[in-house]
Amino acid sequence: MSITANEVLDAKGLACPMPIVKTKKAITNLEAGQVIEVQATDKGSTADMKAWAESTGNQYLGTIEDGDVLKHYLRKASDIEEKAETKYEDVLNLDELRNKVDGEESISVLDVRESAEYAFGHIPGAVNIPLGELEERFEELNKDEEIHVICRTGSRSDLAAQKLSEKGFKHVKNVVPGMSSWEGQTEGNQ
């Protein structure tokens, strides 16, 4: 599975504290919500990335081991996302979605998070089109199907649902709050 990031930081061969010091610097240049891939060889960097992200409010998405290189994925914190009010009215809560996912009928789930977020855990069968790519890619979706849009906290999916509705999709539901509280099955790199 390919994971795209807005920025790739090479911290290979650097010992602690440099991977974190460099990540901290690089992430200030990103826009809120963007994803950085940090390549490091220091084994201790995984635990530190996780702890550092937690203490700064950024999102630690996960780490992939590629030979000796650890690829850490982090997403810059976004205040707007945490507080945004949702406008799209047709919402579905997680329990209802879970009943549908666990049920017999196949359903369509659209995950509008960044590909790196999706890669480290998504609802089995969910299709990934990041919010930023929806404008160009909405035609990949079937207008006649009922589409369940999900993101991490419900705000990006709210925007996506509005957009799809503007494009003439009639059966769109925004799933709230989102993957941050999803307790059902997931698949992806864990």
Added chain:
Amino acid sequence: MTTSITTKDLAKRVVNHEKTLILDVRNTDEFDNWKIEGGNVEVINEPYFNLLDGIEPVSGKLGKDQEVIVVCAKGGSSQMVAELLEEEGGFTNVLNLEGGMKAWSEHLEPVKIGDLKDGGSLYQFVRLGKGCLSYLVESDGEAAIIDTNRMIDIYESFAKEKGIQIKHLIDTHLHADHISGGRDLAGKVGGTYHLPPKDAAEVTFDYAALEEGNDIVVGNTKVKVQPIYSPGHTIGSTSLIIDDQYLLTGDILFVKSIGRPDLAGKAEDWVSDLRDSLYKRYKELSEDLIVLPAHYSFAEELGKGGSVSARLGDLYQQNEGLQVEDEEVFRKMVTENLPPQPNAYQEIRETNMGKITPEDDKQKEMETGPNRCAVHG
């Protein structure tokens, strides 16, 4: 430029109970798992990455002229924090621990336990960073080392300094918490490596059987090392009586706790062996024997000069693991709610069997963290 302190100097302070303040800048999970303890050490934790924008998170907790030893995993982050404290905070007495916790985990502090009756001495090597204890018996120019740790050059230079020849390398059992240096050191100095045969079923190398009846002699028949079969932590676990004075209990009996039977995945099978060893076999021995275990778990177990020991008779009064009358209660105690297993214990066992030979760095990494070989009653 920040001044540094070596693990050796820090170890001296710990065993001498000197007042020492440590600022550990690793992430809090690692700190909670494992930290520098013992003696008169006070340690506070603030991850280095919380100090990148300023030292406020710690400046209130520390006096500017107070001596502070900064510690991290390998020494790089602590160096940075030490510089920040000096440059931004105007701290005047900051030291950086060279090599960090990785080096601390490898330091062995030799402590003399006592003299032997017919000449010679017994030393305990205290691995402060991990709680492992190994022993060196020397007499008449010869030495035996028991439960040798991986850092064999330390024993080698110790022997060289004393002008003694290492003849026997003995492991009381197949270790699961640390990599044995016994086999390597035996190869290097041309000594004999002894291991209990019941723990050696899967090993890939030759060894001498450590069994009751096969006494080992150090230095011209002067010092007797007498194996006593005492299974329970492993099926082969064997204790040693040295010079009729000292009982080396391996991982069966510690000063404040007892061994755990589950590290080879056979807790249920080995519980009754463990109980027999502790409640019958050891009971038949002299109460005046000085118990010298292969581990300690609590900083307060470090006694005078940093040694860890206790009289067997006293342990029958004080060690909670020896006070459990009911067999079923005992079974529960040693099989349920056990502490987490040591880091990489399966790989460590395979390394000690000779099945795998990880590279040096990997071996160091496998050994990080506390030993966790005990059940605390």
